[in-house]
Amino acid sequence: xxxxxxxxxxxxxxQRQAVAQLLSRLHDFRSAQEIHAALRRSGESIGLATVxxxxxxxxxxxxxxxxxxxxxxxxxxxxxxxxHHHLVCRSCGHAIEITGPAVERWAEESAQxxxxxxxxxxxxxxxxxxxxxxxxxxxx
Amino acid sequence: xxxxxxxxxxxxxxQRQAVAQLLSRLHDFRSAQEIHAALRRSGESIGLATVxxxxxxxxxxxxxxxxxxxxxxxxxxxxxxxxHHHLVCRSCGHAIEITGPAVERWAEESAQxxxxxxxxxxxxxxxxxxxxxxxxxxxx
DNA sequence: CGTGGTAATGAGAATCATTCTAATCATGGT
DNA sequence: ACCATGATTAGAATGATTCTCATTACCACG
Numbered sequence: 001x002x003x004x005x006x007x008x009x010x011x012x013x014x015q016r017q018a019v020a021q022l023l024s025r026l027h028d029f030r031s032a033q034e035i036h037a038a039l040r041r042s043g044e045s046i047g048l049a050t051v052x053x054x055x056x057x058x059x060x061x062x063x064x065x066x067x068x069x070x071x072x073x074x075x076x077x078x079x080x081x082x083x084h085h086h087l088v089c090r091s092c093g094h095a096i097e098i099t100g101p102a103v104e105r106w107a108e109e110s111a112q113x114x115x116x117x118x119x120x121x122x123x124x125x126x127x128x129x130x131x132x133x134x135x136x137x138x139x140x
Numbered sequence: 141x142x143x144x145x146x147x148x149x150x151x152x153x154x155q156r157q158a159v160a161q162l163l164s165r166l167h168d169f170r171s172a173q174e175i176h177a178a179l180r181r182s183g184e185s186i187g188l189a190t191v192x193x194x195x196x197x198x199x200x201x202x203x204x205x206x207x208x209x210x211x212x213x214x215x216x217x218x219x220x221x222x223x224h225h226h227l228v229c230r231s232c233g234h235a236i237e238i239t240g241p242a243v244e245r246w247a248e249e250s251a252q253x254x255x256x257x258x259x260x261x262x263x264x265x266x267x268x269x270x271x272x273x274x275x276x277x278x279x280x
Numbered sequence: 281c282g283t284g285g286t287a288a289t290g291a292g293a294a295t296c297a298t299t300c301t302a303a304t305c306a307t308g309g310t
Numbered sequence: 311a312c313c314a315t316g317a318t319t320a321g322a323a324t325g326a327t328t329c330t331c332a333t334t335a336c337c338a339c340g
Binding site: 012013031048052071073 | 325326327328329335336337338
């Protein structure tokens with residue numbers, strides 16, 4: 001083995017860039033199928049499997065966050081690298097990054113109290129964003 | 141219509157009781173399929189669809205909590221009626237109820253800061269329980 | 281600038297959890 | 311006990327996601 005550099009950089013394919021670009025412009029959680037449809041609509045030639053593969057990669061690298069919509073469908077959102085949580089609109093999917101140092105500490109302490117190790121946690125806050133709140137009360 | 145009793149009490153069928161009884165004895169998150177298999181193994185005659193239907197009912201009434209395993213499979217756990225979260229073993233599924241008043245407050249405040257209304261949140265802490273931690277370090 | 285090695289792609293098949301369907305059964309008010 | 315009606319069942323249907331593998335297209339090197 002010539003250089004000790006084991007892992008080569010992932011290739012910059014047209015499709016991968018298209019997915020990344022679309023996601024990085026969005027501020028809303030979107031499903032793989034929605035992303036696929038949007039790219040097709042905008043003229044991109046890309047397969048559904050490729051969308052799934054690239055989303056999985058981006059989740060691994062930490063560029064994208066994922067969570068499950070009620071119904072079990074996974075949705076994806078471009079996000080910052082640092083640890084954070086999301087405030088998500090239940091109606092339109094709009095998401096805002098939020099952090100809570102106190103929560104992190106509490107989770108860690110609670111787990112240790114019971115002897116649990118290798119601790120992680122998931123935390124999402126759902127609600128209606130200002131726009132959807134307004135629309136909601138109009139309807140009534 | 142004889143009595144004015146609008147909402148009928150759900151019938152106490154053998155299958156429904158079997159699901160409830162199994163769950164109430166367990167302290168671990170289990171999937172519908174696992175529950176179905178366990179009941180069959182113990183001699184119960186019950187269909188998979190019935191397990192799903194009854195689990196859904198119990199989730200509605202608040203007797204059972206549900207969350208998604210990585211992979212998207214839903215798992216279920218008998219739980220107390222009051223608001224709480226779970227400390228879940230990533231390996232064996234064992235769960236402990238935990239509460240964090242500070243977290244509730246933080247979630248509420250964060251959401252209000254951005255004008256979000258009708259707020260809910262999900263929070264789960266994952267780790268390896270003491271037993272699984274031990275087994276893990278043995279393996280290495 | 282060509283070329284080779286190889287990761288990436290894509291169409292469709294396969295998988296897996298979950299839900300629906302149509303037929304059958306059993307609960308419980310009378 | 312009777313029997314309308316809600317509950318159950320096996321299997322088919324659904325829908326999201328993953329796999330297969332032949333083909334394509336990055337890109338480091340010459």
